[in-house]
Amino acid sequence: MLRFIVRRVLIGVGILILSSLLMYLMVDLAMDPLEDIRMRPDSNATKELLMQQRIELLHLDQPVISRYFMWLGNFVTGDMGTAWTTNREVVDILAGAMVSTMQLVTASTVLAIILGIGVGIVSALRQYSSFDYLITFVSFLMFSLPSFWVAVLLKQWAAIGYNDFLRDPVIAIPVMIGIAAVFGLVWALALGGAPQRRLINGAAAGAVTLAVLLYIQLTDWWTTPNIGPVLLTITSLGIALGVTTLSTGLKNRRSLLTALTVAVLGVALYIPMQWVFYYLTPMMNWALVLGLGVLAGVVGGVVGALYRGPDWRQSVRTGALTAVPVAALIFIDQVMQVWGPYTNANAIGGRPIPTIGDTTPNLGGNFWVVTLDQYTHLILPTVSLMLISFASYTRYARGSMLEVMSQDYIRTARAKGLTERTVIMRHGFRNSLIPMATIVPIDIITLIGGAIITENIFGRPGMGQMFVRHLNASDIEPVMAYLLIVAFLAIVANIVADLIYAVLDPRIRVEA
Structure with missing residues (x-):
């Protein structure tokens, strides 16, 4: 392993x-x-x-090769140079641009991977069904849409339209019924089964959707959005059941009890955490948030370990996987509690969904207000990138899963009497991820390079915007820093992809 990494690093250099x-x-x-x-x-x-002064400043009187080695020597020693158009250090320019891009990339990529792979696998398991045809149509439709057109539509309908809707946030009952019917139909098609089972699943999903919409309407949720104890309880129990189903199956009683215990514990800690967040607000930062997230995962794992049993490791895994999203819901609820002061601030003017930038100028406020402001600025560009990436991941995941499920070892696993959940999750799902090991790292690096069109439309000062702006200004120092960083990350992504291959498939050896 070490020899492989050293060899690839030297080749990469x-x-x-x-x-x-x-x-x-x-x-x-x-x-x-x-x-x-x-x-x-x-x-x-x-x-x-003026030309003579510019030539002396940029050393244009020297051969291009000499200027290259001068730049390379400075770069290797940690001096990325200074942008002559703005007289700012390239390091400072990159720092702000990378933060903006990383926020966008992290949100859009994580959502696209989770949703795309999940929907793609379900589509493969329902091959040639109505759900499969629907997902195929939607995926190709989104994949073919120009990103600038999607971004413009989102600005018009998801930002301007929603901000106008907040003036009188009322959804008519027929519209609620229509939305509930659509959700019920999608769930019925996704879960499949006999017609009677589909009807029951669709009716249940539609009823839950209608109940949630009525709850939102009656509690004036649109103007004071929150999760609160009621939604937290319902969502936490749903997360516990979902995680257990995917992790071990509901027949594993210890895992199920672990997940339900963690969900109940999270709901019980909702009120105490309000006091904790109140006292931690002056010192709150993202390092502390991540620390609390890790602590939640550890607590969930400890709950699983306390149930013991011969399969206690599965309970530990289920508890940790349940605790993290439940803790995330409590954190999101705390952020949403400042929605009222945020919306009524003079800098916002009652229109909380922005269409440009990554922060609101002259807003001020504590950690929670700043975080909410970053979230609202991330919504539109994240959805814009996620829709297109979602379409790609759905098709990749579907094709890979179909190929895996036709293999001999899948038929052997079924012949041995293993449950369908075990066959799909343990034997099918893991092996279907192998082709994704190449696609995901490269896709992430591509986005880190800057979603140039999306950043331009939404006015986010990210890597792509930085590259275009300085390229148009003939400012070579920032452009070369950008290109070299992207090339470096591309090389790292290829090495990481090879290592992930070896982890997912024991037949692959990096020493080969």
């Missing part, structure tokens, strides 16, 4: 140096740092003086 040379030559050829001076309506003498 060589590729990085060679690619940086080629990129520097091409970028230098495409740029003209003197163009703005030539276009000025000054006298020729003034232009000549």
